[in-house]
Amino acid sequence: MTELGLTPYLCLGAFLFACGLLCIATKRNAVGILMGVELVLNAANVNFVACARFVPSFALEGQVFALLVIVLAAGEAAIALAIILNFYNNHATVDVDRADELKG
């Protein structure tokens, strides 16, 4: 409950963040990368709300930030999916390793 304090929440947030990064770095499927991004954003949200809870002056701001992040994440997911679909139309695959036309 509340005897745990701030630390466990922040650690969970850190864990989610690390998982999200790992997902982005290792998934070859473009949608998989999108999932990693969602995990990262959620980790940040957890941090915000936890801090809102345990730092009284931050109570309102934390929730506001978390809401804004959720909205922005949704928008970003929409755009990302549009891009992925375009990529799929052009290359008939969602393997991001095939998207190396910008190589030097």
Add this chain to the structure above:
Amino acid sequence: MILFTAIASATGLSALAVVLSRNIVRSAVWLLFTLVGVSLLYFLLGAEFVGATQLIVYVGGTMVLVVFGVMLTAQQQFLKIRTRPQEWIVGIVLAGALFTLLATVSLRLGEGRTTAPTESMPGTGQLGVGFLTTYLLPFEIISVHLLVVLIGAAYLARAKRRPREGVASD
């Protein structure tokens, strides 16, 4: 505390499963569970509005979007897309390092904040008032932002050779 441990471990395990599963559909499902877990954490922390919004928008909206994407880009050779072990090792090392660093910081930050204050978190009403007074500007900006996203996504996914349903946002 037990509640926290349960929810947190569930969320963490789901997140791990997202990363580790090879099937993209299974990853999507694990992501769903992770998001639900996070929402439960919000409820635990007393931020009911945020938790509700998380469920509605994230789980109900974004996840659906992701699943749509998975379905629309489905291919036979799903399972052949695999990453090499070297990349896994590099990724794990880096992620582990990052986790350790952040955990160290959070240990420091968390000192002295073990008890929650007695008053409860601001509720829906106060959030609403806050959005229309102090945080009016971000609110309006978000609105315009969403409009832009809508237009952009509609343009990007417009019909070319064969008609496709525009992927709309919320």
Add this chain to the structure above:
Amino acid sequence: MVSWLLATPGRLYVVATLLPLAACALLLVGGCLRGVCRPYRESHPIARFLYFFLGGHRPLRSGAYLATGAMALSAALAIFGLVRYLDEYQTLSPLEMHQHWVESTTWAKVETSGATAMTLEIGYRVDHLTALMFAMVAFVSTMIFVFSIGYMADETEELHEDHEAHITRPGRFGRFFLYLSLFCFSMLNLVIADNLFQVFISWELVGVCSFFLIGFYHERPSAAFAANKAFIVNRVGDAGFLIGLAIIWSQFGTFNIERIISDLAGGDPPISHGLLVAAGIGLFLGCVGKSAQFPLHTWLPDAMEGPTPVSALIHAATMVAAGVYLVGRCFPIFTPEVRLIIAYTGGITLFLAATIALVQTDIKRVLAYSTVSQLGFMMLALGVGGWVAGLLHLLTHAFFKALLFLGSGSVILGCHHEQDLMNMGGLRRRMPVTAYTMLIGVLAISGTPFLSGWYSKDMILSNAMGFGLQNREHMVLFILPLLTAGMTAFYMFRLWFLAFAGEPRGLEAEHAHESPGVMTVPLIVLAVFSVCVAWGWPLWDPHASYLGHLLEKALPGPAHGLAIDDSTHSSGWLALVVAASGFGLALLMYGTRTIDPTVWKARAGALYTFLREKWHFDELYDAVFVRPAVALGYGTARFDKRAVPPEQADAADRAVNVSSLDGVLNALGLGTMFFGARLRGAQSGLIRRYVTVLMAAAVALVAVLVVVYVGS
């Protein structure tokens, strides 16, 4: 105008100096104008007029007449100035003399911080030495100008064929007189200069003119080489000269010779002894170069590549005398140590050159080495303190050496450019004037009594003996000139006998003819002067020379003491004996052929070759200085060579490619391109790799921040 001149009679000398410069300028302008008008002579009437006015296709003779006239006028002014100077010297006080005959203006101010401004001046100072020297230079130059009109006549042809260089080229009559006039101007400027800076400018200018004149026939490789050699060897001496000048400038603050001498004579000279020695050695080095003393004597024999009037004027009478003149003028600057060095240098030189002259067969080479030897005499005399003796010998030597060179020029022209003594002979019947004037010259140089050379040589030997008796360890400074006097007589008479006595040994000598009057008249005039220029009353007393007495009046102050003049006549008798024996030996070997020279040559063997090859000095210098310098040049050039393309390069080229500057720069460029190509691989286009790199960077940054945060 005349009153302006007579108010400060010293200005006569300025006018006399500038006259040859004006002639040179006029010749230059005329020549340039002619060259400019030449391509337009068909199209423009004015150009056509000017072109033909200035000579047309052939060089214009009137340019030479103009130059000779200017020089003659200059000589007349010089003699007039001399007479007037001697006249005023009797009547006016020293202060008035100073006002009349010394003048200078500031040319440039050199501000030094704090101290008073130091200035560079141009000025003249006339005293006995200057007046006599100026008159001698002007007069001898005039004679040589006149002689050149005759000698250089084949340069007036439109196209002259050069037999040695095997080409045909336009005649260069005017150019010769241009250079000669410029030379005379610079020499006269040197003589009247009152400060070392002006001396230095003239010094360099005579060197430049010498370069032009030696390389007059510049299509011949030997002439071009000789001109280079003369200039470069002179430059070596000039480096020392500059060091001496720098020391003097920094210590005395002025270049004015009079002021330097008076500063030194005062109780507290502003210079330390060591620095004074260094300055003296520096100045003397310049003189060593200019006067062809050992070890910088190698240029003078090679300078005989120039036309004979050039050899007469520059390398006998005037330019090489400039070094001796400077030593004489700056005499108080030289400390006793430096004077000893001067004396020994002169001694070595006179002996060295005389031994080489014994075996030379080219008529001009014999005379060249004779000049070097006589200059050694002068330096030795100055070194042991015989100031009057050395400078008297300078004056007399100018006359008889010019005579000898002009005579040899007459011989060469008469024998159609044959210069080898072994192919001459019997010329006294075919060219009597030349033969007997040259005999007078030979007698003078050998020290025959009552001729001018006797007075000066005798004085030198008696001074040397006095010095030697005073300082027993330096007795060699008397023995050497004594022996050399004998050798001088020998080789000069050998020259005369080989050229004029006996029967012709070559085709050219058989068909020789006497030279025209324009060439023989200067010979006669110079012969007269060679006989009587040093006369005094009583005639048989060698110390009674009038010229010598005049010079004594110009003695610099007794700053460091002068030599004791040895009044005993034993040195005179010894000199006579030695000279007579030299003459006798020459007579026996070459005159009457009693002793066969070829036998002696065979007996001498290696010694003969050693002497013939000029003691191998040229080879020594070549090996020690020239080859390393050329190798250095090639080495550094190699550093800058363009890289050979790899497919055409062999092993040596590859080495050059790697080590040359081009190679280094190419390597830099190639290396950059190589690294660029390798780095390009990082831009793979793979998103995941980019993300991984980003992650790593982020982790690193956060780690840094955390360490700082946790640390604090």
